[in-house]
Amino acid sequence: MIISHERYQQIKNLAKNCFKFFNTRNPLEVFQKLYIPYSLINIEGDLKGFTHINEKGEPWVYINKKYDYYSMKIIAAHELGHIVLHNSDTLNMFEDDGVSSETEYEANIFLMEFMPQTQPHTKNYMELSPTALKNYICNKIY
Numbered sequence: 001m002i003i004s005h006e007r008y009q010q011i012k013n014l015a016k017n018c019f020k021f022f023n024t025r026n027p028l029e030v031f032q033k034l035y036i037p038y039s040l041i042n043i044e045g046d047l048k049g050f051t052h053i054n055e056k057g058e059p060w061v062y063i064n065k066k067y068d069y070y071s072m073k074i075i076a077a078h079e080l081g082h083i084v085l086h087n088s089d090t091l092n093m094f095e096d097d098g099v100s101s102e103t104e105y106e107a108n109i110f111l112m113e114f115m116p117q118t119q120p121h122t123k124n125y126m127e128l129s130p131t132a133l134k135n136y137i138c139n140k141i142y
């Protein structure tokens with residue numbers, strides 16, 4: 001585990017509070033309730049989604065619409081994680097081949113906690129390395 005136990009608990013609590021406050025596990029509904037604009041757009045290649053933050057600090061989420069609705073929710077939950085956890089970053093890419101950085105790992109933890117139905121049934125996802133977790137999630141996106 002490359003993040004501290006405290007940080008993990010913090011991400012877990014943020015995801016839980018997000019669910020409690022908005023009363024949905026659909027991240028696209030959370031975007032609507034937060035007035036965060038999002039666009040489902042055609043993107044060539046493996047890029048799944050990204051969040052652009054303008055100079056005023058306002059996010060705009062882009063999701064590749066070549067994937068099915070469940071997959072787009074997974075991508076959106078990852079991007080919601082970035083918005084909640086890393087709101088100072090200007091651009092976050094969710095790519096197949098990207099380096100498994102700490103922020104990517106944290107956004108994936110947020111996704112696992114916000115959409116528990118995506119968690120593996122047979123083992124605790126925290127036992128997976130950041131790269132293994134990313135590969136596990138990518139395999140759920142069609």
Ligand SMILES: [Zn+2]
Nearest residue numbers: 092093094104
């Ligand atoms: Zn990301």
